Amino acid sequence: MNHKDNDRYLPIGIFDSGVGGLTVLKEIHALMPNEGIMYLGDTARVPYGTRSEETIKRYSAECASFLFKKGIKLLVIACNTASAISLDYIKELIPVPVIGVIEPGALTAVRLTNNKRVGVIGTEATIRSLAYKKAIHSFDESVSVFSKACPLFVPLVEEGWTSGDVAEKVVSIYLSDLLKSNIDCLVLGCTHYPLLKGVIQDVVGKDVRLVDSAIETAKAVKHVLEDTNLVNRVNSINTIRYFVTDSKERFVSVGERFLNEEINDIEVVSLNKYGRKDEN
Numbered sequence: 001m002n003h004k005d006n007d008r009y010l011p012i013g014i015f016d017s018g019v020g021g022l023t024v025l026k027e028i029h030a031l032m033p034n035e036g037i038m039y040l041g042d043t044a045r046v047p048y049g050t051r052s053e054e055t056i057k058r059y060s061a062e063c064a065s066f067l068f069k070k071g072i073k074l075l076v077i078a079c080n081t082a083s084a085i086s087l088d089y090i091k092e093l094i095p096v097p098v099i100g101v102i103e104p105g106a107l108t109a110v111r112l113t114n115n116k117r118v119g120v121i122g123t124e125a126t127i128r129s130l131a132y133k134k135a136i137h138s139f140d141e142s143v144s145v146f147s148k149a150c151p152l153f154v155p156l157v158e159e160g161w162t163s164g165d166v167a168e169k170v171v172s173i174y175l176s177d178l179l180k181s182n183i184d185c186l187v188l189g190c191t192h193y194p195l196l197k198g199v200i201q202d203v204v205g206k207d208v209r210l211v212d213s214a215i216e217t218a219k220a221v222k223h224v225l226e227d228t229n230l231v232n233r234v235n236s237i238n239t240i241r242y243f244v245t246d247s248k249e250r251f252v253s254v255g256e257r258f259l260n261e262e263i264n265d266i267e268v269v270s271l272n273k274y275g276r277k278d279e280n
């Protein structure tokens, strides 16, 4: 892939099905504060986690094309569901480096597990795709992977119920089977789950190590920017622009809770014409 010298000043593009990918944005911004970021949340069509592969691919292509046309140097698919289903497809579509959240989390789990028994939690579509299992086995075939879809975690987090009795009860019910599998490492395979880290750690106990895909993905982005000579070393363009496909209000109120920071530069956009083969 050839880059022009000025490409390093372009922003990093990040897309997600909605507000959850802000957990990934937060880690990328913390690790690389010089980098500009364009974040697209497809809030009109969230959730992706309950949809078919075909639909997830189409939505992902539209998001990726939108950001590519805005001008980005690298694309991050922050949504675990979209990464699980569409990473290879988007890599073919967009001529900049594309990073998903599955591989970085899978690699960290393989490095952390001592007893070679790893748990993975995510949306229905992510777990059904077996993407984490395949990625973990591509690094170490001898690791046993135990997976569980936890569909109630996303609405729980968006409602702000990330601690207390209800959160503990819901997390305990979903994770009870995994705990019987004697795992020593658990991958948080969904954008929203880092906000439940405290409750999840209490439920699984301190001997089970949690893998936060958002943190691991930020490290992977840094490596790719360094390897491709795309690091922005000028501390002047650290702007973050947000695009959403539905009204701003809910994104801003939930998003500010995710980020612990104000969301200012935000625009509502339509993705209708992006990602179509017949578009010129």
Ligand code: DGL
Pocket: 016, 017, 018, 020, 021, 046, 047, 048, 049, 050, 078, 079, 080, 081, 082, 122, 123, 126, 154, 189, 190, 191, 192
């Ligand atoms: N962003 C999704 C994920 O990480 C969770 C929300 C959704 O289902 O769209 O899988």
